[in-house]
Amino acid sequence: MDKSPNLKTVSQFTESNPAFTLGGLRWQIFNEDENGLKEAGAIIRIGRKVLIDVDRYFYWVYSQNKSRDIAKEADL
Numbered sequence: 318m319d320k321s322p323n324l325k326t327v328s329q330f331t332e333s334n335p336a337f338t339l340g341g342l343r344w345q346i347f348n349e350d351e352n353g354l355k356e357a358g359a360i361i362r363i364g365r366k367v368l369i370d371v372d373r374y375f376y377w378v379y380s381q382n383k384s385r386d387i388a389k390e391a392d393l
Contacts, residue, residue: 323371324361330369342369353377 327346331339346367349355357380359373 322373324368325371327367327369330371330374353380 325333327339327342331337331342345352345354346360349360354360354374354377357373357377359370359377361368361370
């Protein structure tokens with residue numbers, strides 16, 4: 318059986334991850350088409366409820382870190 322996804326509301330996510338502000342996260346969700354968050358599958362909408370797939374969200378966050386790619390290429 319597959320592992321159930323780790324889903325949180327926007328408020329629950331910001332409470333458990335204080336490095337991310339409520340306003341900043343809402344901005345990312347509002348711009349999900351442009352920033353790749355939608356393509357990552359990190360945002361789930363059920364009616365008006367917005368849920369965050371935590372694992373996919375953090376995968377997306379790390380994919381935004383361009384310096385990490387540069388470090389890989391330089392074998393750092």
